[in-house]
Amino acid sequence: MFPPAFNYHRAKSLKEAASMLAQAGQEAKLLAGGQSLIPLMKLRFASPKHLVDLNFIPRLSYIKKYKDELHFGALTRHSEIENSATAAAVPILHDCAAGIADVQIRNRGTLGGSLAEADPSGDWAVVLSTLETSLSCVGQKGERRIPLHDFITDAYTTVLAPDEVVREISVKIPPQGSGGAYLAFKRAAPVYPTASVAVQVTLEGDVCQEVAIRMGCVGLTPIRASQAEGVLRGASLGEKAIEIAAEAARSEADPQPDMRGSAEYKRMLVGVLMKRATYAAVRRARGERVDVSHLYA
Amino acid sequence: MEPKNWVGKPLPRKEENRLLRGRGKFADDIKMREMLYLRFVRSPYAHARLLHLKLSSAEALSGVICTLSGREIEPLTQPFIEIGPEPCAKIRDYPLAIDKVRYQGEPVAAIVAESPQIADDAAELVEVEYDPLEPVLDAEQALSDGSILHESAGTNRVWNGIFEYGDLESAFRDAAYVVTIDRMHFHRFSSTPLENNVVIAQWDSKDDHLYYSCNNSFPSFAIQFLAAHLQLHIDKIRVQTADIGGSFGIKITNYPQMAVCALASKKAGGRPIKWVETRSEHMTSSAHGNERTFRDTRVALDKDGVITAISSRHIDDCGAYPRYEPLGCVIWSQVLPGVYRVKNLRIDFTQAVTNKCPVGPNRGYSRMQHLWFLERVTDICAHQLGIAPDQMRLRNYIRPEEFPYTTPNGCVYDSGNYPRMLALAKDLLDWDSWTKKRHEARSQGRWVGMGVGTTLDSGTNNFGQSQIVNPDAPFSGNSQGANCKLDIYGEVVVAVGSCPQGQGHETTAAQVVADVLNISPELVSVRTGFDTERNVHTGFSGTYASQFAVSGLSAVHGAAQKLRAEMRRLAAFVLKTNEDDVEFGAGPQGPELRAKSTGQAISYWGLANIVNVNSALLPPELHDITLNCRFVWRAPFKVPDKQKKFGNLTLTYAAQLHAAVVEIERDTFVPRILAYVAVDDCGMVINPPIVEGQVYGATAHGIGAALMENCVYDAAGNMLTSTFSDYTPITALNMPRIQYGHIETPSPHSYSGAKGMGEGGAAPLHTISAALQDALSGEGIVIADSFNNGDTLFRAIVGKQIYQAAHIVSLERRS
């Protein structure tokens, strides 16, 4: 199938992209990696009249460390994050980047596009919302910085104004003694997960000082497992606490049945993923090198 | 018979160079002058009345040449032939919906445009008004006729027949055990050939000649349907196929799309029309495999666990239109008792239509569903009686000394040795050490199971079985044609009526001819692909139903022998000697025929020269020599007894025996294959790597079907698995290591002892179900469905919603 005809605009700068968007109005879409947009256009689920291509804007793809933050250009590809020594400082980023779909999709798909798409099954939003993440967005009126937890409001919905473009994603590097891990259950590689869980814990000795848990694919946006967090915060992270927290996370998930699985199964998976991710996160918080991989059916 | 210098050798495939370098020629590679592109407009509803169809806006778009609707083609055509008698015969199947749609994805209109892009744009402009009706998604529910798909038939039942053999009453009376199984289900999945359906059609209005270039995999069947539908003389239809990127039987039933392309070409003034199916179209509306439910199964066993009788009710779901069906209602009976000796059987077989994609003869067609049923029956009985599943099979297998074995319904299993296959499989798997490991694993609370699955790949079918579903069906027997010639300059050229999709026909045909002429296969050119104008096809030609090694190569062998006889006669004349003195071989100039007595020789070029361009040299008594020899091979079949449903339905019975160790993860419930063995017996092997490739492919297919691939419909009849992301076809990453082994029990029916093969895709379904059963018997679980993933097993083990032995199975001990 072929998408309907559209006008193609190649922006040379973010400012130009913003003004192109403003000019074209509601019917315009940005083109980053195209790995969400093009399939939708091909199936004619989306039929934008104008595409504004970001791929020719210089300096929109980079990974930099500045003080205690990592900065990602919006056009940074999943595979660049997967293979970046700089990003490796935060292992959960590698967990995420390396597990997205397959090589072809990782080579094209971008971090900015993934967050802007706000797919309920997308990986990045789940992972990054366990960290302090914000997005710098450029519009005709200038730039603003939006915390990630304010950015996504619903499935496929963000607070971006029609003329706004994500320029950069900033992630605070967690302090010493903090560790995170991300695990998804997938039926096959080039497929969105059935369920996923990201965990970030900060330890003092064996006691959990701070914890953030987010669940993916089991709600319209990444779901915060607040009760599970409550169970772990201040507790010593033994088997029992983690088991109780997993039970809490299960009850906080809101999965829908579909071809990926029944609601009960997805809910059960949340518990499994939460446990496995927490164990890996705890070991990483203790300074161990731990490799994790998604669970494949 | 000539010595086998080439048949049986691991020769690399002749077609490899072309296909692996991306230089194959597939239907979509073909471009014709003034070609137009067709796009279907499809129903979003599973079941609805078509109230109104407005095509004018689409037609007004610049670049659109014409449109077609069901209403428009209805007076121009006949409904497609229905193979079944009434009520099936009353179904009116048109390639575009007329007043009703019956599955999501059913075509309601076609757009013809100068480019595929324009056709896609125009399709968006078509306005259709539907009045949704209650969808029927389950075959058993369909049989209640609450909501009827085809009003003209008056029922959703397509076909019903009772297949009863032996004496069930005594068997059940004398049984030591009776096991009952309430319900089992074989799920709906499909093959996903890399290349989707493609049709190019051109209707030449000068002489009403219809030309097709396409990838239909059984063209001689398709043209019979097309000729009747289009009311065109069959000899006016030419079909050509080139390279085909997989079919697995699914491309047999694309004749409705072929019909629309023809009508579109006619309407467009004879311009050629190309239609290229998209993947989503393929997933929703090409063809799926048959889904089947097994009800009220009763099994009689003697005190040793030997099965003496099986009685059951089977309900087959053929989707919205029967098309190739109800042939599947008899084809399963080619393997009525499976690999077992059971003599008393009663199967009440019914087929129903539902609001889902029509089915097509998918790899393992109709037999695999039945064999899975028999394997489940045997396996469940073993667990019920506490007999080790491998021992259970040994007690019930047909014994090696019983071949040729006549089944209760008159089928003759040509050869086989199932105990030997089992022994080899156990050996390759290291069965005994896995038995120990399983024991240890279980003591640690792990769910580890070992399973065996035996499947039959019955090949070269007797089309006379169609008369069991419809006594008036005009088909019986089976045949294939081939031509072997010395071309004008002495090149050896072979043509066959098959249309290979990766089976290596060019290579194996060359091996056969090379042996007959005592030359190298490199010197044999094989014209591959189907062409009605090549004069080698018969009404059964195509590539389907595991038969090329038997029907195709027997035809090639026959043609090559005819050619050899002519060459020998001619050479004897030229070399002034007698025929016995002539030998075939190669000299310094290439292949030649030599007089042993004088050492004089004549090359192939020399022979061809005399016949074709130097014919004044030829005396009248040799004028019948053409060096262009057609041979038609016919299978030795009789018409079956229609009343008794008795007769030999297939010629060869290849077998596959698989064994696996599977573990179900305790936390995710995902089944994982720890070890896998595939043992194959397809008689004498013609080309080992080709056979091995078929085994790996079929195994992948079956593992995918068992664990990953399931056509899911929601309650409204929306197909939820219409993309690869949703359907998750198996890839190399999901494959376990396969240990391959084989034995050879020669078939008496083919000149080489080979049996047809390639459809062994069922074996992993049987094997994985059995291994899961073994792992979970302790949990009170009965594996009652052919599709099992983590979700299924979770719902069974934890949810206790399905698979509960206490509800499904009962065992009655009578002693």
Ligand SMILES: Cc1cc2nc3c(=O)[nH]c(=O)nc-3n(C[C@H](O)[C@H](O)[C@H](O)COP(=O)(O)OP(=O)(O)OC[C@H]3O[C@@H](n4cnc5c(N)ncnc54)[C@H](O)[C@@H]3O)c2cc1C
């Ligand atoms: C088969 C398949 C499997 C996949 N599996 C996964 C998976 O497992 N996990 C996963 O997370 N993702 C998966 N993806 C999606 C992939 O990660 C996409 O790359 C990602 O979701 C979108 O990024 P993109 O750069 O391709 O965005 P595009 O497709 O180019 O754009 C997506 C949307 O974001 C907007 N947008 C893009 N960039 C910006 C920007 N800088 N500022 C504002 N708006 C912007 C666009 O206008 C568009 O609406 C899969 C994709 C495919 C095709």
